[in-house]
Amino acid sequence: MSDIDKADVVHTRIWQEEPEPENAFATRAAFCRGYDVYGQMLGSARWIDMLLLLLRDELPPPSQRDALETLAVALANPGPRDPSVHAAMCGGVGGSAMAAALMAALAVGAGRNGGARDVRDAMEAWAQCGPEYRAWCERAAPQRRDPLEAFPDPQHVAGFDPNGTVLPTIVRQLLAAIDRGTNTPRIAWLRANLDDLCARIGLPLTHSGVAAALFADLGLAPAEGELLFLLLRLPGAGAHALEQQQHGYRRFPFYQIDLTSEPRA
């Protein structure tokens, strides 16, 4: 340590590594928030435990972790109709690198229309509105973001589908599957008041809204929820990209353009 400039040190509460005696770059033991990852956690901790431990010193109760794991199963594949998965498939059919396909899925899936920013917005709405009809309804008008953000301003109530007209059955099933009663109070409230709330907002709840409610129930910050939503939806994007890579571009939509501008003479 003596020859390392203090300014060149990474500070972290998350991770600690002890080196092998003969190599400062080889890890003898790794600790996540104090737990021996390779000595104790492997074979005992669940993937979802590790995800949460990376964000918090202490794990939430088992019932909340179960709920998150259930949500993770649902989010793992948004399906090939989802724009983020479509973006990844564009990488597959063109022979792009797998990292490029996932970067494409992240870029498209980051947005405010059902993407990770929508989750972040909805978590901020939970912080402001809580389980109050009136507060949620007052958010029905799109709100300008201040300060200006890289993402365009919201155009609908976060967590609800701006193009939806009916509540999809799978959203109702998802809510039921992750409801842990008093340990997931926002989910329980949503589930109990779902039809009334959707009617008052004028739009159906969507996956991003369910995810935001559960993330808030777990005590996560909006930025943490945004991050988890991005991470948890990547497996499906990658799998569909690989599948389309095998199919090739000839079996992938190229669509039709109706060009409304004529070349000038």
Place this chain on the structure above:
Amino acid sequence: MNGPDQLLQNTGRLRTAMGECFPGTHTIFRGHDLHRELLEMDWVGLYVFGITGRKLTDAQVRVLHAIWVCTSYPDTRLWNNRVAALAASARSSANLGIVAGLALSEATTYGGQAGMRSLHFLIETQRRVRDGADLEQVVLEEKAARRIYGYGRPINSIDERLPWIMQVAANFGLDQGTHVRLAHAVEAILQPRYPKLRMNYAALHAALIADMGLSVREYQMLRVPTFLAGMPPCVADAAAKPEGTLFPTPCAAIAYEGQDHRTWPR
């Protein structure tokens, strides 16, 4: 029409005036035959035309070139450049590394979002002054309410790029535009009260671009390649060195500040 009806109407087809390629024959770019009509355009001019549908003057395009040249810093320590170089050192694709570096460049402490907010501030302030507001009052109220992007700079408050780009702007007669003069006037108001809040590159180049008539969202697209030219030298350098040797981190360079060692609850 909205909801599923609107989605159905757009299924499988795109109605657009922007363009289409006709493989084997030609390509239409915003109503122009790309090869017949636009081939002689400056690339940056074409880029702006693609964003706005407007063709800038040669002088404006030259200033845009200068804006980008002026901030092409091949310093691998800079966070966005570092990402591109780390990709090279990790023997990833140079394309992936540079694109990731560009993605990072839309940052709030520097780069894209700082520039957007600076442009937004200048456009809004200009509008309010035009409507009769007092500039000093507007600026001081803004400062009291939030950070004014485009003024102040970490490490050293003097931005070495300003005199260079102002000289280029003067050479092309673009140094006295409404927003450029406004940007200087804002600095003059801030300086006596907040000596460290000197104008930085975000404000000046935002002002120059505002004078070209671009909106904030048009600027967001325009500025994507701003730091691009500084990245390839960093990538090439890292690629030429032994793999994994860029800023290697020994275990001792991690300062752990978390929980003490404890037993995992099985």
